[in-house]
Every structure is written in structure tokens, then in C-alpha cells.
Amino acid sequence: MSYNAAIVGVSGYGRIHYSLMREHALLGRLNPIGATIINQDEEAEIVATLKGMGCRIFDDYGDMLGQLGDAVDLCFIPTPIHCHASMTCRALEAGWNVLVEKPLAPTIQEVRMIREAEQTANRFAAVGFQEVYSPHAQALKRIIWSGDIGRIVSMKGRGFWPRSFSYYERNDWAGKLRTGDRWVLDSPLNNALSHYLHLLLFLAGSSRNLTARPVTLQSELYRAQAIESFDTGCVRIRTDSGIPILFHATHSTRENIDPEIVIECESGRIEWSVHGECRVYRNRSDEPHQVTPPVGDQRYAMAEAVLNRLADPDGFICTTESAGCHTLAINGLHESSPIHPFPDELVETIEDGEEQRTVVNGLESALNEAFGQGKLLSETGVPWARAGREFDLVDYASYPSTCLTESP
DSSP: OOEEEEEEOOSTTHHHHHHHHHHHHHTTSEEEEEEEOSOTTTTHHHHHHHHHTTOEEESOHHHHHHHHTTOOSEEEEOOOGGGHHHHHHHHHHTTOEEEEOSSSOSSHHHHHHHHHHHHHHTOOEEEOOGGGGSHHHHHHHHHHHHTTTOSEEEEEEEEEOOOOHHHHHSSSSTTOSEETTEEOOOSGGGTTTHHHHHHHHHHTSSSTTOOOOEEEEEEEEEEOSSSSSOSEEEEEEEETTSOEEEEEEESOOSSOEEEEEEEEETTEEEEEETTSOEEEEETTOSSOSEEEOOOOOHHHHHHHHHHHHHHOTTSOOOOHHHHHHHHHHHHHHHHHOOEEEOOGGGEEEEEETTEEEEEETTHHHHHHHHHHHTOOGGGGTOTTOOOOOOEEOTTOOSSOSSOOOOOO
């Protein structure tokens, strides 16, 4: 069966969603009927390709909504973070199902607005946290909750992805806390490395389709880049399933360390890395009981799952409820800690090929030490580290709950 599809934006990360839509159109599974492209001159080749498929091109999202009516089965929304909530709600209200890029929204009140729109329209919004769609994640979930290696004792993850000046110059919201009167809360944990914090929450959930909800949180946020938000953060979360989760993330190290996760259980552990093997150990053995080789691009698994959901209302997707647990954590970490500047004497600008980037000398070793010990930076004696307050999220309803200030 072929479903009518629309897309909002084809530049930047939107090109990934466009490629997914186009590939499934060539397979006969999607029929592109509308695309909102505000920079049509810059994207002339894509515009021509879409027109060749019989797709109508719009320069205004509202016009596309109005003219296509209820003819769209699935709308791809790979737009800036601060546009996700309003655009998703408008699509749902038009009777369209949605695949919206991660994160679902900057604030928990916007998540609530989207979920209400879903329920009213009787449509779904799937969220582009691609890792949870992967065979690895689904297999890990089954292993964890089968009880084969006992209950989870603790979980931790890290990801060090250095970013150049051009990363923060690529658009007008990168590194921003807000743009105009709308929150963005861009950061490593709410953008590039958000998949892996969400994956930990998903794996801690008490059933196959449930994601653990943060109930308390303590964070430490730091900044070296010339931005509003933080580029380095560590966070400890206590979930509603009683599981402690620790995560360290940065864009300001010299060296790259791809995301990895360690899950300690009562009678075993799991080691997972984004581009490597997934290893399951039993009974504290140094030899893995089970090794799963690396898998391919999770975005294809994501697209397949979303298309399956169109036919099967019980099909797995990353739901707005699941993605909302990540948004709750993001709001909480901004509540827990101000953003502290790194000491000037540690910050350096280096050349990286044709690019320049800002690094913090000694940051890798500090983060690696904290990760190894399962601690926040401030708990390891790092002299510049500053502990955030423990923040309660049980009845948290709106960001921000207080007047937030930055560290001087």
C-alpha cells in the first residue's frame, strides 16, 4: 500500500528526511504530494525531483496545510527545535500523522500540547530518536527485562563529539537557549547526543514500549564555546523505576569518543557502543556471553517502523510519551544547574584541518575519570567543577519553574 506524504524543509538535516521519503517513494510505499521549501532556489535540484514525482511545492507551511486538507497520511517535520511543537500540532489538527525530528520539543508544556493534539485528532506523532528503533535496542530491552542477567543496578553513558566553529554557525539557533520568545535549549544533550540519553531512559523503562521517567535529577553544565547554552554537561537521573542513570556529554574535547553505554545488572552487564559491538556478560565474567555485531543506519529502521505504524496501530514507534521523558530530563538539568564558564586558562582555539574549534585542555581525562568512577565531575575533586542542586521532577509541569540565571 502507498501512503500520501508531505515534508517541511529539505535542507540541513531535512535532507535526511527527504532521502527517506524519496527512497520509500521509489519503492512504491510513499506518494509525495506536498513539500514546504522556503529556499527553493538553493534546493532547485530537489524541487525538480519532487515535481517530477507529481509533488506540489509550497513556500508556506500554512498554505500546504490548507490546500492539501486531509489528504496526507504522513508528514515529515525535520525543522528547528523551536518549531517542532507548533508545526506538529498543526499537522495533527489537519488529520496528518507525523514523524518529527528529535527532540520532540524544548519544554514539557509543549510536549503536553502535542500529546493533547494527538488524542484529539486520533493520529500519532512518531519522534526521530532513531536509536530506539534499532535491532540492538530492541534486543537489549528483551534481554534486560527477561531477567536473564538480573535487575538493572545502574546505567551510565558518555559521548565526546568535538564540534567546530562552523557547527555553531550553521543556522541562527545552534547553541541558543532561546530565539525570540521561544525556548530552544540547544545543547549536546538536547541535540547531537540526545539519542543516547533517551536510549538509556528507554532501556530503563519497565516494559518493551515504556520509557523510564525522571523523578529526581542533578546536573553540572559548563561552557567553553562562544554560545548561550552549554557545550559540556553531566547529569545523574533517578527514574520512576528506581534506576540511577549517569551521562557525560561534550563538544569541547580534543579527542573524539563515540557514544557508549554500560549497564550493570545483578548478575551481569551490558556494554554498547554506537559504531561497535554490543556485548552481554553474565555472572561477572570477563568473557562476553553474547556479542552482537554493529548494525546499519538506524534511520532506515525508524522509517520502516513509522510506515508499519500507519498500517498497524500497535506497531512500535518512539511515542510522544517516550520522547517527553527526555524533554523532562532536559528541563530538569537546566533547573538543576546554571551554566558555568570553564576557566580561561584551560580554553584554547585549535586548527582542525580547514576548521577551527574550541577545546578545554584536560577535559577528556576529567570526564573519563568521572565516567570510570560513576560520578559527576564535582564528586571527583576537579577544582573548577560546580555541583548543581538535586531537583525534583515528580510534579514538574512547566519550564522554567523559577527565574533561571547563569553563573557569573
